[in-house]
Amino acid sequence: xxxxxxxxxxxxxxxxxxxxxxxxxxxxxxxxxxxxxxxxxxxxxxxxxxxxxxxxxxxxxxxxxxxxxxxxxxxxxxxxxxxxxxxxxxxxxxxxxxxxxxxxxxxxxxxxxxxxxxxxxxxxxxxxxxxxxxxxxxxxxxxxxxxxxxxxxxxxxxxxxxxxxxxxxxxxxxxxxxxxxxxxxxxxxxxxxxxxxxxxxxxxxxxxxxxxxxxxxxxxxxxxxxxxxxxxxxxxxxxxxxxxxxxxxxxxxxxxxxxxxxxxxxxxxxxxxxxxxxxxxxxxxxxxxxxxxxxxxxxxxxxxxxxxxxxxxxxxxxxxxxxxxxxxxxxxxxxxxxxxxxxxxxxxxxxxxxxxxxxxxxxxxxxxxxxxxxxxxxxxxxxxxxxxxxxxxxxxxxxxxxxxxxxxxxxxxxxxxxxxxxxxxxxxxxxxxxxxxxxxxxxxxxxxxxxxxxxxxxxxxxxxxxxxxxxxxxxxxxxxxxxxxxxxxxxxxxxxxxxxxxxxxxxxxxxxxxxxxxxxxxxxxxxxx
Numbered sequence: 162x163x164x165x166x167x168x169x170x171x172x173x174x175x176x177x178x179x180x181x182x183x184x185x186x187x188x189x190x191x192x193x194x195x196x197x198x199x200x201x202x203x204x205x206x207x208x209x210x211x212x213x214x215x216x217x218x219x220x221x222x223x224x225x226x227x228x229x230x231x232x233x234x235x236x237x238x239x240x241x242x243x244x245x246x247x248x249x250x251x252x253x254x255x256x257x258x259x260x261x262x263x264x265x266x267x268x269x270x271x272x273x274x275x276x277x278x279x280x281x282x283x284x285x286x287x288x289x290x291x292x293x294x295x296x297x298x299x300x301x302x303x304x305x306x307x308x309x310x311x312x313x314x315x316x317x318x319x320x321x322x323x324x325x326x327x328x329x330x331x332x333x334x335x336x337x338x339x340x341x342x343x344x345x346x347x348x349x350x351x352x353x354x355x356x357x358x359x360x361x362x363x364x365x366x367x368x369x370x371x372x373x374x375x376x377x378x379x380x381x382x383x384x385x386x387x388x389x390x391x392x393x394x395x396x397x398x399x400x401x402x403x404x405x406x407x408x409x410x411x412x413x414x415x416x417x418x419x420x421x422x423x424x425x426x427x428x429x430x431x432x433x434x435x436x437x438x439x440x441x442x443x444x445x446x447x448x449x450x451x452x453x454x455x456x457x458x459x460x461x462x463x464x465x466x467x468x469x470x471x472x473x474x475x476x477x478x479x480x481x482x483x484x485x486x487x488x489x490x491x492x493x494x495x496x497x498x499x500x501x502x503x504x505x506x507x508x509x510x511x512x513x514x515x516x517x518x519x520x521x522x523x524x525x526x527x528x529x530x531x532x533x534x535x536x537x538x539x540x541x542x543x544x545x546x547x548x549x550x551x552x553x554x555x556x557x558x559x560x561x562x563x564x565x566x567x568x569x570x571x572x573x574x575x576x577x578x579x580x581x582x583x584x585x586x587x588x589x590x591x592x593x594x595x596x597x598x599x600x601x602x603x604x605x606x607x608x609x610x611x612x613x614x615x616x617x618x619x620x621x622x623x624x625x626x627x628x629x630x631x632x633x634x635x636x637x638x639x640x641x642x643x644x645x646x647x648x649x650x651x652x653x654x655x656x657x658x659x660x661x662x663x664x665x666x667x668x669x670x671x672x673x674x675x676x677x678x679x680x681x682x683x684x685x686x687x688x689x690x
Contacts (some may be wrong), residue, residue, distance in 0.1 A: 162230070162231060162232070162233070162234075162237070162393065163210075163211055163212050163213070163229070163230050163480065163532050164228070164229050164231065164234075164237040164240075164653055165207075165212055165213060165216045165217065165226065165227070165229075165230070166226070166228075166237075166241050167199070167216065167219050167220045167224050167225070167226055167227075168199045168224060168225035168226075168227070168229040169178075169223075169224050170223055170224065170332075170423070170464065171225040171353070172223055172225075173224075173225060173248055173644045174196065174200070175391035176249065176368055178196050178197055178225075178570065179448065179570065179571055179577075179605075180247070180274050180572075180686070181196045181244055181247040182194055182195055182196045182197070182223060182570045182571050182645065183572075184228065184243060184244075185227070185240050185243045185244050185247070185380075187243075188231075188236065188239050189219065189236060189239065190231050190232040190233060190236025191230070191231045191232075191236055191239075191240045191306075192230045192231060192232075192568070193229070193230040194218070194226050194227070194228065194229045194230070194240055194244075194320055195207060195210075195226070195227075195228045195229075195569055195571070196225070196226070196228070196244050196248075196569030196570055197225075197226055197227065197228075197569055198220050198222060198223075198224070198285065199217075199220030199222055199224040199225070199226045199572040200221070200222045200285065200287075200309070200516045201222075201469075202221060202309060202565060202569070203226065203569050203570070203571070204217045204226070205544075206424045206565065206566060206569040207226070207228050207569065209566070210228075212228050216500075217567075221388045222285070222287060223378075225248075225275075227240065227241055227363075227653070228570070229241075231404065233491055233599060235504060236498065238605075244363065244631065245612045250397070250455070256390060262430065266270070267280065267292060267295050267296060267299065267619055268523065269298060269301075271299060277301065278300070278301060278302060279301055279302040279303070279304065279305075279339065280292075280296040280301045280302070280303050280304070280306060281304045281306060281344060281345065282296065282303060282304070282305050282306060283306040283307055283476045284307050285307065285309065286307050286308055286309025286311070287309070287331070289305060289307035289310050289332065290310050290311070290314035290315075290317075290318060292308065293305050293318050293329070293332075294318060296318075296323065297318065297322055297327055298325075298455055300323075300325070300327070301505045302327050302329070302330075302645070303318075303322070303328070303330065303331070303515075304330045304331060304334055304337055304344055304384070304501065305318075305329065305330065305331030305332040305333075305334055305344070305386070305487060306331060306332075306333075306334060306335060306345055307331070307332055307333070307542045308332060308333040310331075310332035310333070312388065312392065312394065312395070314386060315332055315386070316394055316395060316520070317394060318400060319398035319585040320364075320398075322398075322399075322402070323398060323402065328383070328402055328403070328406065329398075329399060330361070330383060330384045330386065330399060331361070331384060331399075332383065332386050332388075333386050333387045333388075333607075334360075334361040334363065334384035334385070334386050334635050335361045335362045335384065336359075336361045336362050336363075336365045336366055336382065336384050337361070337365075337382055337383060337571070338350065338369065338379055338381065338382035339350075339381060339382075339383075342530065342687045343604065343605045344364065345605070346362065346430055346575065346604065346606035346607065347365075347366065347369075347382070347604055347605055347606070348369060348370050348373075348604035348640070348641055348642050349513075349524065349604065349605075349606070349642055349645050349646075350369045350372065350373040350378060350379050350644070351372060351373055351378035351379070351489050351644075352380065352382060352412075353372070353377045353378015353379055353380065353479055354372075354377065354378065354414035354415060354477040355377060355379055355380060355413070355414070355415045355473045356379070356380045356381045356382075356383075356403075356406065356410065356413035356416050356417065357369055357372075357377065357381070357382040357383070357417045357418075357419070357475070358382075358385055358399075358400055358403040358407070358416070358418045358419070359383075359384060359417075359418065359419035359420065360384065360385055360386060360390070360419070360420055360520075361384030361385070361386065361387070362384075362402060362420060362518065362519055362520055363517075363518030363519060363520045363521045363600075363602055363649075364419045364466060364521075364602065364641060365382050365384060365419065365641050366522035366602060367466045367467075367470075367518075367519070367520070367521060367640045367650065367666070367667060368417065368419060368445075368466055368473075368607055369382050369470075369596045370468050370604075370639065370640055370641055371467055371470035371471070371666060372470045372473060372474055373598035373637045373642045373644075374642060374665075375471060375474040376468060377473075377474040377475070377477050377478070379629075380407070380410060380412040380413040381406075381410065382411065383389070383403040383407075385397075385399035385400045385403065385420075387421070387516070388401060388597050389420075390420040390421075390424065390427050390429075391421060391423055391424060392423070392424065392432060393424040393426060393427055393428075394633075396427055396430070397423070397427045397430055397431050399430065399646075400418060400420075400431050400434075401434050404416060404434045404435060404438055405430070405434070405438075407438065407440075407456045408437075408438035408439065408440060411493050413476045413678030414440060414441070414476075414477050414492075415440060415441050415442065415473050415476045416435060416438060416440055416442040416443075417443045417445075417469060417473050418431060418435070418442070418443075418444050418445070418522075419444070419445050419447070419469060420445075420446050420447065420521070421447045421448070421523065422446055422448050422449060422542070423446060428446065430468070431459055432444060432573070434458055435456065435459065435460045436460060438459075439459070440459065441461075441476040441477075442460045442465050442594035442632070443460075443461050443462075443469055443472045443476070443646065444460055444461070444462050445461070445462070445464075445465070445466065445468070445469040447462040447520065447523050447524065447527070447528050448523070448542070449462075449465075449508050451464045452462060453539060460589045461476075463483075464522070464525060464666060465528075465668040466521075466666070466667065467665075467666040467667075467668045467669065469666075476649075477531050482659055486668075486669070486672050487669055487672065488642040488665050488669070490624070492675070494673070496678070497662065497666040497673065498676045498677055498680055499680075501632075501662065501673075501677055502588065502633035502634070502677050502680045502681060503597075503636075504631065505595055505631055505633075505681060506592070506626075506629065506630055506631030506632070506634030508592050508593055508629075508631070509592065509593060509594060509631050509633075509681070510555045510557070510595050510677060511556050511557050511559070511594055511595055512529055512536070512559070512592050512595065512596050512597075512598065513557075513558055513559075513588065513591075513594050513596075513597050514529070514553055514558070514559030514560065514597070514598035514599070514600070514675055515560060515562075515581050515584055515585055515597070515598070515599050516559065516560065516561050516562060516565065516575040516598075516599070516600050516675075517562055517573070517575045517578070517581060517600055517601075517602055517611075518561075518575070518602050518640065518667075519540065519561050519563050519564070519588045520542055521600045521602075521640070521667045522538065522559055522560070522561035522563075522600075523540050523561075524667055524671060525559045525598055525600075525667065525671045525674075526540060526541065526559035528671040528672065528675060529557060529559065529674065529675055529678075530666065531555055532547070532663065532679065533554060533675070534676065535557055535679060536556075536557040536558070536560065537554070537556060537557060537558045538557045538558060538560065538561065538596055539551040539560055539561055539564050539566065541562070546592045547568050548560070550565045550677055551567070552566070552584075552687070554588060554591075556640065557678075559598070560584065562574045562580050562581050562584065565573065567580050568580075569688050574610070575602050575606065575607045575608065576606065576607065576608055577608065578608055578611055578612075578614040578615055581599075581615065581618070582614065582615060582617070583620040583661045584598075585615075585619070585620060585621075585622055586618055587624045588622075589618075589621050589622050590625055591654065592626075592631070594622075594626075594633065595633075595634075595677070595678065595681055596618075596633070596634045596635075596636065596674050596677045596678065597633060597634070597635040597636070598635075598636050598637075598670060598671060598674050599619070599635065599636075599661070600637070600640060600667055601615065601617060601636055601638070601640070601641075601652060601656065602638060602639075602640045602641065603639065603640065603641035603645045603646075603647040603649065603651065603652055604641055604642075604645045604646075604647075605645075605646070607647065608647075608648060609646075610652075610655075611647070611652070612639075612651075612652040612656045612659075613651075613654040613655050615656075615659075616658070616659035617658065617659075619656075619659040619660060619661055620659050621659045622635070622636055623659075624687070633661075634662065634674075635660060635661045635662065636661070636662050636664060636671075636673050637661040637663050637664070637670060637673050638657050638660065638663065638664050638665070638666055638667045638669070638670040638672040639652055639653060639656070640667070650675045654688055660665065
């Protein structure tokens with residue numbers, strides 16, 4: 162049974178609410194639980210999960226919503242009590258000696274740390290713009306982590322930031338590296354000559370990590386926000402300021418920009434700004450075919466995230482870039498594909514990708530869709546292949562589990578991998594799955610052991626395939642570096658112990674998966690192992 166409780170005028174921080182949801186799920190008789198504020202997005206998502214529309218209509222953005230799927234009225238009341246108990250816990254306001262009280266406002270924080278020059282803001286979108294404006298007016302650069310900030314507010318904030326000569330990263334900016342300091346979801350990468358500008362998130366993470374692993378480093382990584390280049394009204398405001406800043410930064414020798422398909426006029430402005438910057442540059446627009454540039458142009462176009470990184474490193478080293486797909490030889494790739502297809506059963510036909518990183522998911526479905534012409538995704542740009550229900554796979558499917566449909570009332574899957582594990586276990590008995598793709602994103606902000614969390618689901622899916630008389634290849638990649646707290650080598654070892662083939666990049670993992678599909682399509686596989 163699905164039950165909703167609405168607590169009027171009860172505001173709580175989203176991070177606390179996500180933790181509370183996890184606590185409530187442990188209540189006896191509770192199958193699932195969401196504890197969230199009654200924002201329009203949260204209510205729409207709860208409605209799509211089958212909760213009562215009339216009760217949801219009572220909630221406002223200032224109201225707390227406790228939604229539980231449970232066995233009985235008693236278990237629903239127990240869940241409500243568990244939520245209230247969890248929310249009643251208050252962190253101590255002072256340190257053990259009572260000498261320090263945590264600031265409760267921007268002004269108090271500035272009094273406590275007068276030399277600060279950057280504010281990271283993570284509040285519900287309805288309140289975030291106001292605090293971002295205060296920070297800019299106080300002379301602070303801003304990283305606006307919050308999403309659901311209105312378009313008009315974003316434009317106004319970026320106009321203000323330009324006028325004051327301050328950088329506004331975001332909104333919906335989850336990743337940045339400023340002067341060597343990783344912010345929010347970011348990795349430990351060495352300092353170096355490549356400056357990166359991206360929407361934010363795993364696109365920046367993948368590129369900066371691959372730059373580090375190629376032996377170079379990052380001067381700055383600036384998150385512009387998801388709408389910065391995509392929306393013509395925003396006009397690439399942060400990207401253009403970022404290019405200007407990197408052009409004037411002596412430590413930056415090469416400039417990189419990464420974006421999902423931008424507005425055409427805005428993309429032209431960004432490329433023109435890169436030319437004016439006077440430094441070698443690489444542009445990658447996800448899903449776009451790389452453009453040829455005129456002789457003498459400083460800008461090169463890359464075709465994927467790994468090529469973006471390796472092209473930038475070659476430019477920084479003054480070397481000629483040599484295009485490639487795989488770091489392994491052709492013979493090694495052929496042997497890998499032959500080995501991983503040898504035991505696949507005739508009923509196994511489809512690719513399934515279970516991703517925590519949005520840009521990594523985009524790269525996966527684009528690579529696979531180009532090869533098959535028939536990949537469904539909740540991120541698809543072709544309406545014919547947009548998943549009608551993101552919780553249900555159809556044929557070839559790549560799902561971005563960090564999408565809003567999966568994160569209402571629960572942490573992002575990079576923080577809490579349980580949503581991905583649940584999805585994989587739910588599809589464990591699908592005998593038509595032929596190959597699985599997964600990403601593992603480590604670094605600051607991510608789960609302490611994402612490989613260990615996903616390993617049991619990988620093992621369960623592979624075991625189920627064997628019991629059906631087949632074989633299931635699982636291709637993985639790790640976005641991270643040797644300096645990250647989760648230990649890159651240990652994460653790789655755990656994935657391999659579970660039966661994953663770990664490739665050096667997301668793009669290489671996707672390319673191997675498509676080769677496996679091609680081998681299946683042409684009948685080039687042997688009998689069961």
